[in-house]
Amino acid sequence: MKKLKVDWTLVALTGVAFALAGVAWWKGGQDLALEGLRQGFQTLVSVTPMLLAAFLTAGLTNVLISKELVERWLTTSAGWRGILLGCIGGALIPGGPYVYYPIAGSLLKSGAGLGVLVAFVTAKNLWSISRLPYEFALLGSHLTLVRYALTFIFPPLLGYLAETLFGNTIQRIRESVQ
Amino acid sequence: MIESTIILILIALGLMLIAWHRHDGSHRKGALVGWKTLKRTLPLLIVAFIIVGYVNALEPQTLVQNWIGPGTGLQGVLIGTAAGMLLPGGPYVVFPLIAILFQSGAGLGPTLAMITSWAALALLSVSFELPFLGWRFTVLRLALGISTPLLVGFLGSRLAG
Numbered sequence: 001m002k003k004l005k006v007d008w009t010l011v012a013l014t015g016v017a018f019a020l021a022g023v024a025w026w027k028g029g030q031d032l033a034l035e036g037l038r039q040g041f042q043t044l045v046s047v048t049p050m051l052l053a054a055f056l057t058a059g060l061t062n063v064l065i066s067k068e069l070v071e072r073w074l075t076t077s078a079g080w081r082g083i084l085l086g087c088i089g090g091a092l093i094p095g096g097p098y099v100y101y102p103i104a105g106s107l108l109k110s111g112a113g114l115g116v117l118v119a120f121v122t123a124k125n126l127w128s129i130s131r132l133p134y135e136f137a138l139l140g141s142h143l144t145l146v147r148y149a150l151t152f153i154f155p156p157l158l159g160y161l162a163e164t165l166f167g168n169t170i171q172r173i174r175e176s177v178q
Numbered sequence: 179m180i181e182s183t184i185i186l187i188l189i190a191l192g193l194m195l196i197a198w199h200r201h202d203g204s205h206r207k208g209a210l211v212g213w214k215t216l217k218r219t220l221p222l223l224i225v226a227f228i229i230v231g232y233v234n235a236l237e238p239q240t241l242v243q244n245w246i247g248p249g250t251g252l253q254g255v256l257i258g259t260a261a262g263m264l265l266p267g268g269p270y271v272v273f274p275l276i277a278i279l280f281q282s283g284a285g286l287g288p289t290l291a292m293i294t295s296w297a298a299l300a301l302l303s304v305s306f307e308l309p310f311l312g313w314r315f316t317v318l319r320l321a322l323g324i325s326t327p328l329l330v331g332f333l334g335s336r337l338a339g
Contacts, residue, residue, distance in 0.1 A: 040231020
């Protein structure tokens with residue numbers, strides 16, 4: 001028998017949706033309860049062309065940038081060069097946390113410095129190219145541009161701070177994982 | 179929104195061309211990866227947009243403005259940061275929800291704090307960070323990373339409330 005895997009995000013969100021439907025029913029009866037559904041589907045339909053393009057863009061980036069390439073780059077670099085490469089690698093690496101944390105883990109094992117690792121993870125979080133199409137499609141160009149502009153400095157800055165302030169703890173970090 | 183759609187479609191076509199130029203089936207592989215992601219996330223997308231619809235229909239403007247509206251200052255930024263850490267799911271779930279809060283009157287500062295905090299500090303992804311990078315790294319990165327949503331939120335509040 002196939003083991004049923006529960007998607008807890010979906011369960012939680014469905015719970016929220018039902019709760020909101022309940023509130024709508026309580027406030028405005030059947031009319032408002034249906035109105036919410038109608039508006040939701042209307043919004044979804046209106047963003048569908050953009051979503052399709054976003055998913056296609058994300059899929060193509062995923063195939064065009066190989067994880068091996070990013071990994072090879074980052075293992076041997078250090079100093080400012082390492083931090084900048086960490087940032088670029090983080091921005092380019094496709095996939096969710098189940099992809100980039102294992103890669104960061106193998107970088108750690110193969111000798112990458114603390115600054116490189118912090119820059120890599122922070123750039124994945126803040127500069128991610130593969131998330132850009134979704135952000136653009138769903139939040140709009142204005143919010144997306146302001147957000148990227150204001151967070152631009154953080155990946156290299158936090159990488160540099162981590163290296164300067166705590167760079168010497170990398171050996172203990174490495175031991176704590178092995 | 180039409181311009182954004184056109185720009186995204188052009189980017190997708192450009193990438194398609196680059197992938198096709200490789201002559202190794204990359205364009206088909208890329209489209210397939212996109213299609214599979216879409217199929218896998220479709221239930222989440224639908225539920226997320228149903229939530230968006232209800233938030234819209236319930237008109238929570240007063241509530242949103244009191245908690246995270248422009249002029250809520252530090253309170254709005256802190257609430258935005260905390261909410262961002264707790265938001266579950268990928269970009270296709272989180273972004274529509276943040277967009278509807280912004281449209282319902284959330285300030286720029288709290289909204290940016292929420293996006294940034296979800297991106298950098300989401301508790302769900304920390305559960306992947308711990309086993310691969312260890313608690314020392316995770317604590318250190320979170321301690322440095324908490325500065326990002328707070329500063330960005332503060333700057334956003336200064337810019338536009």
